[in-house]
Amino acid sequence: MDEPVVTTQGSTVEEWTRALAESTGSPGGGAGTGLMLAVAASLMSMVAGYSGDDGGEPAGIRTRARALRQEALRRADDDASASKAFGAAFRLEPGPERDEAIRRASVDAAASSAVLGERAIAAIDDLAWLATNGNRALVADVVVAFGALRAAVAGARTNVSFDLGSLRSAGTTLDQVREQHPELWAAVEKLNGAMDRIDELTAAIDHRAAPTDAA
Numbered sequence: 346m347d348e349p350v351v352t353t354q355g356s357t358v359e360e361w362t363r364a365l366a367e368s369t370g371s372p373g374g375g376a377g378t379g380l381m382l383a384v385a386a387s388l389m390s391m392v393a394g395y396s397g398d399d400g401g402e403p404a405g406i407r408t409r410a411r412a413l414r415q416e417a418l419r420r421a422d423d424d425a426s427a428s429k430a431f432g433a434a435f436r437l438e439p440g441p442e443r444d445e446a447i448r449r450a451s452v453d454a455a456a457s458s459a460v461l462g463e464r465a466i467a468a469i470d471d472l473a474w475l476a477t478n479g480n481r482a483l484v485a486d487v488v489v490a491f492g493a494l495r496a497a498v499a500g501a502r503t504n505v506s507f508d509l510g511s512l513r514s515a516g517t518t519l520d521q522v523r524e525q526h527p528e529l530w531a532a533v534e535k536l537n538g539a540m541d542r543i544d545e546l547t548a549a550i551d552h553r554a555a556p557t558d559a560a
Contacts, residue, residue, distance in 0.1 A: 378500030379421025455508035462501030502536035
């Protein structure tokens with residue numbers, strides 16, 4: 346009997362994390378990246394809701410954060426499917442068919458993670474606004490949101506890089522990967538820069554979120 350399909354949108358947190366804990370690879374780290382982005386978006390929505398209801402910037406941030414939460418969960422499930430195809434490609438018998446399956450699955454998986462990374466990067470400005478202008482009583486929630494957002498960016502960066510590197514198993518060199526997939530290659534460096542920016546923004550407000558560190 347087939348196991349029931351576990352998704353971020355149709356399963357409980359306990360069910361989904363139990364599936365993540367299994368040695369199946371689907372859901373895996375890529376889907377976890379999407380879930381972390383959804384957590385960041387949820388916290389952004391909450392903080393924005395406490396930061397003004399006059400239809401100004403907080404309202405816009407909340408609208409975008411709610412949409413991001415839903416998209417992140419959908420993309421987490423998409424990544425789980427890509428991960429399953431990725432694993433299946435490597436289980437094929439050696440030969441041209443396996444090499445082509447690896448190429449296709451690796452690029453698809455990298456592209457899926459790159460989109461998650463793009464969405465995470467786009468959220469940085471809104472969270473930065475909340476860090477400076479949001480309800481100061483919720484600064485700890487902003488820092489937690491930054492942590493979740495950084496985890497999403499780091500996950501996307503690593504998965505894109507790893508998936509591109511997996512093309513070597515199909516006989517492609519890294520120089521060829523860079524030439525054939527320049528946008529995905531460039532996404533890794535862009536995500537590295539995003540992590541640095543998140544670290545800087547977090548450090549700028551950490552003294553407010555964790556005052557005992559200075560005592």
